[in-house]
Amino acid sequence: MNVLRQLQGFFWEKRSYLFLSMLCLAIATALGLVYPQLLKVLIDDAIKLENYGIVPQLALTVLGVVILKAFMQFLHGFFGGRLGNYLAYSLRNACYEKLQFLSFRYYDTARTGDLMSRLTGDLEAIRMFIGFGFAQLLNLVLMVTFGSIMMFTISWQLTLVTLVAMPFLVVAALKFESRIHPAFQEMRLALSSLTTAVQENITGVRTVKSFAREPHEVEKFSERNERYKTNQIFASSLWARYFPMMELFANISVVILLAVGGGMVIKGSMTVGELAAFFTLIWYIIGPLWGIGFHINNYTQSKASGERVLELLNQPIDVEDRERAVDLVPSEVKGHVVFDNVTFAYGNKMAAVKDINLDARPGSVIGLLGGTGSGKSTIIQLLMHAYNVNQGSIKLDGVNINDIKVRSLRGQIATVFQETFLFSSSIRNNISYGMKNVSMEEIIRVAKLAKAHEFIMEMKDGYDTIVGERGMGLSGGQKQRIAIARALLKDPKILILDDATSAVDMETEHEIQSGFQEVMNGRTTFIIAHRISSLRHADEILVLDEGSVVQRGKHNDLIAVPGPYQDVYKIQYADLIAKQAQSGGTQGQVQA
Known part of the structure; x- marks a missing residue:
């Protein structure tokens, strides 16, 4: 429950939904106890005494109880759904906000597929348990408690004898929980790895195809899929091992009830109606205990998911504002x-x-x-x-x-990275990213400085052209020029160009550099x-x-002395140096 306590802050504001959901479920559960009593009256007072005049009253009572119970269950679902959705909404916002402010150090090792799994599958498991599973666990306790009390009011001796197998059922269920929780943790990790493989393959599909590595990718995916399948089979084997055992203990209670209760009816210490009501009540208890594995399953899944989400939310932020920043x-x-x-x-x-x-x-x-x-x-x-x-x-x-x-x-600071990233939006929005109230004239001005205006205007929709995911609709040079325009529009005091012209030809680079002279001032x-x-x-x-x-x-000083800079210069300008040497020129003339 420690995980749920840590998640409490994300739904406690709407705790009224939780309490109303549990209250409605408790009322619905209590109404369910009316059926055994009505069955007892029907057998002992109506059928046995041939007092059939009360049957219509009993039927109307059952109808009223059914309608009221259905209404309570509707309210339980309504408030539970509201609570679960609010929790998912709050958690999703918190996780996304956390991802925005986590430092570069975290993303150095983070996997996209794993993060996507936490924000989708894990959040859904938490939503279902908080919205409905938690109330269902409470309902289990209420059903067992209310049912046991009513059984004691009918016959405490038969109750004690009948419930003798119940502790074994509970022990088996708890043992099942202790085994299934690690299995679900491993299953979540396997699913995360599987999701990562799919995401990486789709992102790098052009690289895969260019190297004809489709069989390798299929094999890699199959290995991770095999791991996920193995975990699923192991979890299924636990279900197959423990559920028959729990069913056995549950049916032992029924056998004891029929044997001992039947003897009590024969001896006259219990009526047939009381035995029928008792038989209904025992299933009222066995049902929840029999299904305790399902509830534990939901709990363990949500617990494992909660741990993964909390791991993200509790990640330390390496770079934070100091108190007096x-x-x-x-x-x-x-x-x-x-x-x-x-x-x-x-x-x-x-x-x-x-x-x-x-x-x-x-x-x-x-x-x-x-x-x-x-x-x-x-x-x-x-x-x-x-x-x-x-x-x-x-x-x-x-x-x-x-x-x-x-x-x-x-x-x-405005940065143009070597690996250009564009959003799946229009060119206009990519250039003006993060900027408000930017005029079209300003966007065109920086696009011209980045030598991007001409190729943009050649496109069918111009600046409204959708570039596609990660800018796949553009060449590397075009993406870099849009990224340069985006940086220039920010009007920074510090401009960083991280190999910003690596994807453009020499002529375009010279044009961009000429535009930079004005911008760098x-x-x-x-x-x-x-x-x-x-x-x-x-x-x-x-x-x-x-x-x-x-x-x-400076450049002139560095090319004049032996060293790494002069070596790079000679490699890049080898042809020009050779031509100058043939014509009797000097290195200084090459530089000029």
Whole structure:
């Protein structure tokens, strides 16, 4: 019940629905006890005494009880449904909000399919139990309690003898619960893995087909499906093992009732009507106890689901606003960025960046060059406060970014990532993402700067064209240009271009770079690039290798000295250097 206590805050505001649902179910349960009494009267007072005049009254009484019971059950379903839906609504909002604010560190290892499973299947299991299952468990207790009391009023001796097998039924049910709960936990994990496989396959279907790896994907899915099937079979085997046992104990009680009760009727210590009522009441008790496995099943499923949802909700947020964190005043932000001996490592891995020192003056352009894994993107992510640095500090306009509210800090930064993501919406909405009251003129202006306006206008619906899921309707270069326009529309003080022109041709890159010259004025810009042409106009270029700065300076200075930068330059401009050498030119002439 600890899981339910932790979930209490999500439905306690509507606890009146819970209490009304339970009250209506309790009334319906109590009304059900009228039937055995009416049966007793029918046999002993009407049939035995041939007093058939009371039969119509009994029939009308039964009709009234049935109608009232049905109405109570309707109210139980109505209030239970309202409660369950409110809980699911609150939990779904809380989970989604949590996902928005979880740090980058969490998403480094999170699986999309697993998260989808928690927000769908797990939430549904919790909704059903809180809305209906919890009241049904209470109803079980009420039925057993009310039924036992009525049986005692008829014959306490027969009651004690009849219920002798009930403890064994309860023990079997509890044993079943202890075995089935771990099975359901494993089943949820297997389903999550299965969902992840489907999601990844659908997302990467073009890669799968291009490598002709369909059989491999089928085999991989089959393995996970086999795991899920095995867990399902194991859970079914538990049901098959324990339910016959519980049925046996239940029927033993009936056999005892018929044997002992029949003897009491023969001896005259009990009437036939009392025995018939007793027989009805024993099923009133056996039914709930027999179905206790079903209720326990629902409870264990909801418990396992609740644990998974709470695991998400209780995930620590690595990057949070400090108590005295301040909001930036946009008009006062200059964009002066300083890295002071910054060192950072992902988890227990080796340091991704080590002793990084950088002084980016307002309006300056900083270039970052290095191989894969050299730490370029890490520096940018640290500037965005996606992670907390292990050592050193990062300051914006003299203020440690840890003392600035995360949302306020990122509000002054616009990033164009190497892997462009577009939403399944119109081009207009993708460019204006997160911006309110943006005019069409502004959208067109930034699209022209990003060299996207022409290809957008060539489309049938222009800026209202729906790009499809993750922008699948566009080429890589087109997606990057829309992402650049989206960043420019934000009008940031700090602009980050993470290999933003990698998917466009050299000519388009040159056009975009020309547009950037206007945009970069008055903004601090960080450019991550593999092409020297994107960095040659930077005020300072940092060359990184294994997380450390191995060279720094301007383009002309770096190509003049042996080192990694000159090596990259020679590789990228090998043909041009060879032509210049044949014509008697110098490296300096190539640069010019």
